[in-house]
Amino acid sequence: MKKYLSGALALLILFSCQPVQKEEQKVKKPKLVVGIVIDQLRHDYFERYADNFGKDGFKRLIKGGFYNHNTHYNYVPTYTGPGHASVYTGTTPATHGIIANNWYDKNIKTSVYCAEDTSVHTIGSTSEAGLMSPHRMLSSTITDELGLSTNFKSKVVGISIKDRGSILPAGHNPTGSYWYDKSNGHFVSSSYYGKEELPSWLQAFNARNLADQYLNQAWELSMPLEKYTQSTADDMPYEMKVRGKEKPIFPYDLKALRAENGNFGLLPNTAFGNTILAELAMATMEGEEMGQDEITDFLALSFSSTDYIGHGFGPRSVEVQDAYIKLDQEIARLFKHLDEKVGEGNYLIFLTSDHGCAEVPEYLQANKIPANHYDGKAYVQNMSKALNQKFGQGEWIEDYSNEQFFLNHDLIKESNIELDAVRRFLVNEALNLEGVAEAYSATDMQRTEFTEHKASALQMGYNFKRSGDVLLVLEPGWFYQTRSATTHGTGYAYDTHVPLIWYGAGIKSGTSYKRQNIDDIAVTLAHILGTNLPNGATGEPIEEILE
Structure with missing residues (x-):
């Protein structure tokens, strides 16, 4: 019996010597x-x-x-x-x-x-x-x-x-x-x-x-x-x-x-x-x-x-x-x-x-650093011409905005053309546009997970239901022609x-x-x-x- 009591006493002394753990203080929320x-x-x-x-x-x-x-x-x-x-x-x-x-x-x-x-x-x-x-x-x-x-x-x-x-x-x-x-x-x-x-x-x-x-x-x-x-x-x-x-x-x-x-x-x-x-x-x-x-x-x-x-x-x-x-x-x-x-x-x-x-x-x-404007209407005209030559006459592009092309899905379906084929063609043609550094299709955004660089940033901004069919990345220092002195968006x-x-x-x-x-x-x-x-x-x- 004394043996058990002495053991219990030793445990009590041991725990009493341990540092007291302060209760985690709750951070006061701002008013x-x-x-x-x-x-x-x-x-x-x-x-x-x-x-x-x-x-x-x-x-x-x-x-x-x-x-x-x-x-x-x-x-x-x-x-x-x-x-x-x-x-x-x-x-x-x-x-x-x-x-x-x-x-x-x-x-x-x-x-x-x-x-x-x-x-x-x-x-x-x-x-x-x-x-x-x-x-x-x-x-x-x-x-x-x-x-x-x-x-x-x-x-x-x-x-x-x-x-x-x-x-x-x-x-x-x-x-x-x-x-x-x-x-x-x-x-x-x-x-x-x-x-x-x-x-x-x-x-x-x-x-x-x-x-x-x-x-x-x-x-x-x-x-x-x-x-x-x-x-x-x-x-x-x-x-x-x-x-x-x-x-x-x-x-x-x-x-x-x-x-x-x-x-x-x-x-x-x-x-x-x-x-x-x-x-x-x-x-x-x-x-x-x-x-x-x-x-x-x-x-x-x-x-x-x-x-x-x-x-x-x-x-x-x-x-x-x-x-x-x-x-x-x-x-x-x-x-x-x-x-x-x-x-x-x-x-x-x-x-x-x-x-x-x-x-x-x-x-x-003026300080010898590369930069320029691009003409969005010219982009659309050039890409429309290329699409007409490839797939026949038609309004293949419904809209161009925010450096994204929106294709005419109804026309593509009626023409019995694969949507991804049109997207891929437009990606390759867009690389010929002055001021364009890279181009990606909606298919790229939907099927490939990008984890770094410009493609990743595009993907984080790409919404499956709302974004366009082909997305452009401009060269550094480039933006669309505007009456303003500057803008942003890249x-x-x-x-x-x-x-x-x-x-x-x-x-x-x-x-x-x-x-x-x-x-x-x-x-x-x-x-x-x-x-x-x-x-x-x-x-x-x-x-x-x-x-």
């Missing part, structure tokens, strides 16, 4: 998540314009947050609609279905817009700006999953100048989604969301008529022109021509220009577009009382004017540099508001972009490489140069918030953020 997408923000802008930023805006984010420097879009095409959808669904167009801003619908044989919905009507205006909804987005968003996880007690709101920049991030069942109406300078919504009038706080915001006030001012430089050393001259031949102004140079007298340039439609093309959205962000947080209890709320905020300005003037323009100097000040104002109303440490911010942009071809050519680094910064509740400061894909953001947020992953998620959690 508010603010997702910031800056449209067409290239990765190099934060470095190029750093000397022009104050300490309370972008620099506060970078210094106090965690910066994933090597974040990329892992699919083609890199446009605004797919970009916003991918950030918030945690997957790519292959799954969420937003394959471009506009695409050819093979069933109804016409082009459709990613957020268009003619079954609904505008709320807050008599215009058609509100004929929109997320019905074409096929998978759930992190904002959807947050709502589901709290029995829709979380307040989820999307805001942007662009409708798609608000609608897609807000998800399928948000508290609200609001965007700019170019016909009157107010923010509107859609009857899709189940309400027949705007909330009272937004009605009060619209009554301030801020757009009208801004358009009666001038867009002026933030500092003397000679200090814009990161930009080209203020008058470059490829820059957007503003009606009523001889040269595209500062200052821009908006009061004098508005009548000839779309009136309220002019605002998004100026730095004031970011100013009004920052004002709306603060009004939204106040009006919806976001971040005021222990149930996490989510504000999805997308700054669009940087994209309008970038397209019009190019990535090395004085206009773009000045827009970011002013946007830095708006970010600082948002920080101040969050600190005062929600409390530092109670909110989580992530900031990224929906795509980058190309250098202006004329600028690269799988090259200048379009795919974007910043990703995390800041606030539970985020330690630091940097990482590990490759991250854009679909990792929503998956990481799901782990932070304790929700299910979005139902089509393909990304991976960013371990450094969760450690």
Whole structure:
């Protein structure tokens, strides 16, 4: 008996000497998540314009947050609609279905817009700006999953100048989604969301008529022109021509220009577009009382004017540099508001972009770097001629858009020709087009799993039901002929490489140069918030953020 007692005593002493295992502490969820997408923000802008930023805006984010420097879009095409959808669904167009801003619908044989919905009507205006909804987005968003996880007690709101920049991030069942109406300078919504009038706080915001006030001012430089050393001259031949102004140079007298340039439609093309959205962000947080209890709320905020300005003037323009100097000040104002109303440490911010942009071809050519435009109509004419010579006269191509050919399946079937034979022929012929580096058929996308390089990016953007029959990869620096100075859409680094910064509740400061894909953001947020992953998620959690 003594033997057994002494043995038990020894075991008791042994276990009492073991280190006490602390119960795993539950990470405190933020009261508010603010997702910031800056449209067409290239990765190099934060470095190029750093000397022009104050300490309370972008620099506060970078210094106090965690910066994933090597974040990329892992699919083609890199446009605004797919970009916003991918950030918030945690997957790519292959799954969420937003394959471009506009695409050819093979069933109804016409082009459709990613957020268009003619079954609904505008709320807050008599215009058609509100004929929109997320019905074409096929998978759930992190904002959807947050709502589901709290029995829709979380307040989820999307805001942007662009409708798609608000609608897609807000998800399928948000508290609200609001965007700019170019016909009157107010923010509107859609009857899709189940309400027949705007909330009272937004009605009060619209009554301030801020757009009208801004358009009666001038867009002026933030500092003397000679200090814009990161930009080209203020008058470059490829820059957007503003009606009523001889040269595209500062200052821009908006009061004098508005009548000839779309009136309220002019605002998004100026730095004031970011100013009004920052004002709306603060009004939204106040009006919806976001971040005021222990149930996490989510504000999805997308700054669009940087994209309008970038397209019009190019990535090395004085206009773009000045827009970011002013946007830095708006970010600082948002920080101040969050600190005062929600409390530092109670909110989580992530900031990224929906795509980058190309250098202006004329600028690269002037510096002996290969780049050019192509003529889409000429592509169609050349390929139609080749198809006619091979298979006989006919309208073999129904549409060409987003560097994809859509073939006439009815004609091919009637002609008793194998579809894959036509696709393969077109692939081989497309390689003769100037500016085309590679070409792939829908058959390639459907039957072969590509794991790297450009073919993989095409496949991640290829949707079986919505994408075309032949997909092109352009040479670096090439894009379609456009009246804009630049654009985006390729799988090259200048379009795919974007910043990703995390800041606030539970985020330690630091940097990482590990490759991250854009679909990792929503998956990481799901782990932070304790929700299910979005139902089509393909990304991976960013371990450094969760450690």
